[in-house]
Amino acid sequence: MLRRKIVAGNWKMNKTLTEARELVKSLQSLIGSDVQERVVLIPPFPFLGVLSSDLSGSSIHLGAQDCSAHAQGAYTGEVSAGALKSVGCSYVLVGHSERRGYHHEQETLLIEKTKQALLSGLTVILCVGESLEERLNGSQEQVVGKQIMSIWNALNDTERAQLIMAYEPVWAIGTGETASPEQAQSMHAFIRALIKDNYGDALADNLTILYGGSCNAQNAKELFACPDIDGGLIGGASLKADDFTKIVYSL
Numbered sequence: 001m002l003r004r005k006i007v008a009g010n011w012k013m014n015k016t017l018t019e020a021r022e023l024v025k026s027l028q029s030l031i032g033s034d035v036q037e038r039v040v041l042i043p044p045f046p047f048l049g050v051l052s053s054d055l056s057g058s059s060i061h062l063g064a065q066d067c068s069a070h071a072q073g074a075y076t077g078e079v080s081a082g083a084l085k086s087v088g089c090s091y092v093l094v095g096h097s098e099r100r101g102y103h104h105e106q107e108t109l110l111i112e113k114t115k116q117a118l119l120s121g122l123t124v125i126l127c128v129g130e131s132l133e134e135r136l137n138g139s140q141e142q143v144v145g146k147q148i149m150s151i152w153n154a155l156n157d158t159e160r161a162q163l164i165m166a167y168e169p170v171w172a173i174g175t176g177e178t179a180s181p182e183q184a185q186s187m188h189a190f191i192r193a194l195i196k197d198n199y200g201d202a203l204a205d206n207l208t209i210l211y212g213g214s215c216n217a218q219n220a221k222e223l224f225a226c227p228d229i230d231g232g233l234i235g236g237a238s239l240k241a242d243d244f245t246k247i248v249y250s251l
């Protein structure tokens with residue numbers, strides 16, 4: 001997969017179906033067909049099928065916030081990657097810090113989720129990021145490096161080529177505190193160099209790395225101008241059509 005420009009909106013556990021459809025309708029009219037290809041909408045599971053129909057005829061992509069580590073079977077409440085693909089998803093988040101934190105998701109599980117997603121033909125947006133404590137004690141590169149390597153080492157090159165990385169410092173998610181462009185660029189450059197050193201030039205040069213963490217209509221342009229930032233994973237600001245559209249046009 002070649003390096004691309006992407007703005008993905010993670011709606012988390014927000015909106016009713018009616019509100020979700022209204023947002024999609026607004027985005028389809030606000031975002032020109034020439035840039036729709038760069039957009040991924042990541043709504044709650046129950047809306048995926050309907051929104052997929054609403055989006056037919058547009059180039060906006062659909063993603064899911066999580067998937068099961070299992071292909072199918074007696075796993076009540078879980079949603080398989082294959083089911084997501086069958087309702088029109090092409091992307092899935094794996095390892096979002098809210099899943100790692102609230103649901104104690106760890107590397108072994110994240111590897112299985114990643115493999116299941118890739119087997120079903122989904123593109124994985126793999127999220128990594130350090131806590132405030134880790135940033136303050138200066139261990140952010142060590143922490144992020146370990147999060148990445150523990151999953152990348154368990155995959156082969158074909159699988160690695162299907163990954164998109166999202167750097168999301170936990171201290172910046174939903175807090176209104178954004179990493180400065182310098183902090184974000186520095187970590188993105190570190191991630192690309194880490195991939196280059198361990199897996200070679202082609203995977204590093206083609207890797208798409210998104211920034212996430214209180215990215216909004218005001219700060220997106222400066223962040224996206226950084227050479228190793230290929231777009232954003234947007235939470236709160238993806239819930240409002242005007243703000244999200246401004247972010248898409250900041251890319």
Ligand code: PEP
Binds near residue numbers: 173
């Ligand atoms: C996120 O949850 O992925 C995120 C980036 O959230 P926010 O933009 O609200 O910080």
